[in-house]
Amino acid sequence: xxxxxxxxxxxxxxxxxxxxxxxxxxxxxxxxxxxxxxxxxxxxxxxxxxxxxxxxxxxxxxxxxxxxxxxxxxxxxxxxxxxxxxxxxxxxxxxxxxxxxxxxxxxxxxxxxxxxxxxxxxxxxxxxxxxxxxxxxxxxxxxxxxxxxxxxxxxxxxxxxxxxxxxxxxxxxxxxxxxxxxxxxxxxxxxxxxxxxxxxxxxxxxxxxxxxxxxxxxxxxxxxxxxxxxxxxxxxxxxxxxxxxxxxxxxxxxxxxxxxxxxxxxxxxx
Numbered sequence: 387x388x389x390x391x392x393x394x395x396x397x398x399x400x401x402x403x404x405x406x407x408x409x410x411x412x413x414x415x416x417x418x419x420x421x422x423x424x425x426x427x428x429x430x431x432x433x434x435x436x437x438x439x440x441x442x443x444x445x446x447x448x449x450x451x452x453x454x455x456x457x458x459x460x461x462x463x464x465x466x467x468x469x470x471x472x473x474x475x476x477x478x479x480x481x482x483x484x485x486x487x488x489x490x491x492x493x494x495x496x497x498x499x500x501x502x503x504x505x506x507x508x509x510x511x512x513x514x515x516x517x518x519x520x521x522x523x524x525x526x527x528x529x530x531x532x533x534x535x536x537x538x539x540x541x542x543x544x545x546x547x548x549x550x551x552x553x554x555x556x557x558x559x560x561x562x563x564x565x566x567x568x569x570x571x572x573x574x575x576x577x578x579x580x581x582x583x584x585x586x587x588x589x590x591x592x593x594x595x596x597x598x599x600x601x602x603x604x605x606x607x608x609x610x611x612x613x614x615x616x617x618x619x620x621x622x623x624x625x626x627x628x629x630x631x632x633x634x635x636x637x638x639x640x641x642x643x644x645x646x647x648x649x650x651x652x653x654x655x656x
Contacts, residue, residue, distance in 0.1 A: 408515040408547040411477055414523040416450070420530050420582070420653060421544060421553040423574075425566030427458075427535035429558045430587040433633055434623070434646070435532040436464040438554065439487050441643035441650040447527040450480065452517050453491035454544055455534040456510045457503045462493045466636020471495055478521045485639045488526065490517045511543035518548055528653065537573045545577040551656060552582040554620070554649065557611070559589055559603040571615050582656070583618035584608055585649055591625040620649035 410416065422435040435451060443449040453461040462468065465483045471494050472479045480488040492513060493499045505513070523529065531548065534540050544550065553574050557567045567584070574581050586608035591600045602625060612619040623645050632641050643650075 406546040407549070408519045411519060411522050413477070414521070414526075416523050416526045416529050418528045418551045418653075418656060419549055420528060421533055421548075421550050421579070422530055422556060423533045423541060423553050423570050424535050424556045425537065425568070425570040429535075429556050430623075431455075431535065431556045432460045432464060432532050433629075433638075434554070434556045434585055434587055435530050436461065436633070436638045437623075437641065437643055437646045438650060438653070439528075439530050440485070440639050440641065441646050442528050442530075442653070443485055443487050443639075444643060445650060445654065447654075448486070448488075448525055450488040450523055450526040450529040451490075452514075452529055452531045453489065453493070454514045454517070454531050454540055456492050456505065456513055456540065458534060459491045459493040459503075461489055461491050461532055462499070463636060464633050464638045465489065467494065468499075469494070480521055480523060483639060487639075488523060490521050507539040510540055511547075514540060514543050515547050537569055541573065542577075545574075545579055550579050552580040552653075554582050554585055554653075555617075556585050556587055557608060558587055559601065559606045559608070567611055568615070571617070581615070581617050583620035583649065583652060584612050585620050585646070586622045588625050589622035618652065620652055621646050 422431055424431040439449045439451050451461050453459050467481050467483055471481060480490045481494055482488055492503055531544055533544055555567055555570050571581055586606060588603055589606055591602050608622060609619050629641050632638055
C-alpha cells in the first residue's frame with residue numbers, strides 16, 4: 387500500500403516518521419514553528435512572513451525567520467540584512483535584524499545575492515534541513531518559515547523534517563489564486579499539519595485622494611474559501627505603497643503591523 391505521508395494516523399511501523407525528522411542543534415531552543423505557504427507565486431508570501439515576524443516581535447516575543455524559499459530568497463532584502471553568516475566550525479549563528487529578529491537565508495551564504503541558485507530538489511531540501519539542524523537558534527518563541535510557492539519538494543521537506551505547529555496560507559483576491567489555495571490546504575491536511583488560517587494579501591486599495599476603496603484584483607473570495615474548508619480568515623491586507631517602499635528599502639520593521647495583528651493573536655493562542 388502506498389504511503390500517504392500521514393505518519394501520525396498510520397498504523398505502520400515503517401519508521402519513516404522518525405527517520406525524516408531533522409534534529410535541531412543541541413544548543414537551539416525553538417518553541418513554535420509556523421509555516422507560511424501559498425499555492426502559487428506572486429501573492430506576497432514573503433512580505434506577509436516578514437510582517438508576521440515583525441508583529442510578533444512587537445508583542446515582545448523572540449522571533450525568527452527561516453527562509454526556505456531557497457531559489458527565490460527575499461527575507462534578507464526585506465529586513466536590510468547583508469553580509470555572511472558566522473560560524474564556529476560546528477554550527478552557524480543566525481543573522482539578527484535591528485529589532486532582534488533572527489534569520490537564516492541562502493542569500494546570506496552566497497557571494498552574489500543576485501546570482502541564481504541553480505540546485506536540484508534534493509540539494510535544496512538538504513539546505514533547508516541544515517537551516518534547522520546546523521544553526522543555533524537562541525530561545526525563539528516563534529519561528530516563521532517562509533516556504534516557496536506551490537506544493538513541491540521543499541514544502542514536503544519542511545512538513546516532514548521540521549516540527550511544524552501550523553501553517554498560514556497566503557492568497558490574493560483572484561479566483562484562480564483561491565483555487566490554488568485549495569491545493570495548499572489539502573496538502574497540509576494530508577501531512578496532518580494544522581491550518582491556522584488564511585491571509586488575503588493585496589485585497590484592496592484605499593485611494594489617498596478620495597478615500598474610496600477599490601478592489602483592484604477583483605472581488606475577494608477569501609471568506610468563501612475559508613468557509614468552504616472550515617478555517618479562519620485571519621486578515622485582508624491592503625495594497626499599500628508606503629509598505630512597498632519600506633520593504634524595498636529593507637525597512638520592513640518600521641511598517642504598520644496593525645492589519646496583521648489579528649493573525650498574530652491567533653498564532654499566540656496556539
